[in-house]
């Protein structure tokens with residue numbers, strides 16, 4: 001569905017060249033749900049803008065839904081839907097009229113535009129709001145209208161740039177419910193950008209971690225976490241001496257790594273921590289070192305990012321704080 005080779009984009013800004021995207025090689029299959037995850041300025045939006053023909057590449061090639069973004073941009077545009085950051089319908093128009101106008105812009109007949117508008121209002125649970133002006137919608141309703149607008153021409157591929165930015169947890173969940181239903185029922189391929197870790201983790205089947213214009217990791221959230229981060233084991237010991245002995249014992253085990261102690265607490269990182277924890281506890285017991293507490297935590301995509309870059313996504317650059325409600329909100 002998407003194939004790029006060496007896709008690059010640079011900008012000239014204040015006498016300097018900013019390499020926003022550096023040699024992107026992508027192969028995304030039809031029916032995927034893919035997240036571009038990275039901190040502010042990583043190059044996510046620039047990548048999406050090239051794939052959606054809004055921005056010409058500096059070099060490289062990109063074929064989207066079978067059409068070249070440079071030589072056949074209109075072929076691409078007719079097959080994709082696109083939700084940009086903050087773009088929206090005009091605020092003085094009525095919701096239903098906006099959708100009908102959008103259908104007409106895509107060349108649908110008046111009758112077909114009307115029917116499609118009704119269908120989308122129902123699908124995105126906006127039916128009671130058809131006569132309301134766009135400016136009177138809540139943030140979540142407006143985002144759903146944006147999605148409906150992007151779907152008027154029944155695209156096979158939907159690009160969403162920060163689809164839930166600025167929404168409250170409930171609205172974020174509702175937006176995702178609708179997007180993923182489309183994916184399930186129509187097989188629409190979804191490509192979205194986010195800097196919400198939980199959103200990428202929960203919603204995408206494939207996450208491409210982008211940093212400084214390059215893809216630095218690519219895989220399912222589970223695989224990225226298992227391969228690049230590992231589980232975290234935290235042991236509480238009675239005193240510092242026990243903690244130091246526990247550190248030495250943990251370091252002697254073949255599959256654990258990143259063993260550190262802070263006061264009486266010992267932290268260990270290990271793939272398959274659920275299997276490693278009993279091994280570690282037995283080794284401590286055999287040496288007469290008592291663990292008072294033991295905690296196992298699954299890694300997050302932030303641990304993946306930290307492992308790859310030495311920075312956390314949460315702290316990185318000026319990335320906004322992750323929402324307080326994690327799972328419901330993502």
Ligand SMILES: Nc1ncnc2c1ncn2[C@@H]1O[C@H](COP(=O)(O)OP(=O)(O)OP(=O)(O)O)[C@@H](O)[C@H]1O
Pocket residue numbers: 011012013018019020038039040041042043044045046047195
């Ligand atoms: N029109 C432009 N002119 C100059 N520099 C630009 C332009 N657009 C983007 N950039 C720069 O390119 C880099 C990548 O920006 P981009 O918007 O793609 O990042 P992003 O990962 O989408 O970030 P965010 O999460 O903040 O949207 C940044 O350094 C940005 O300042």
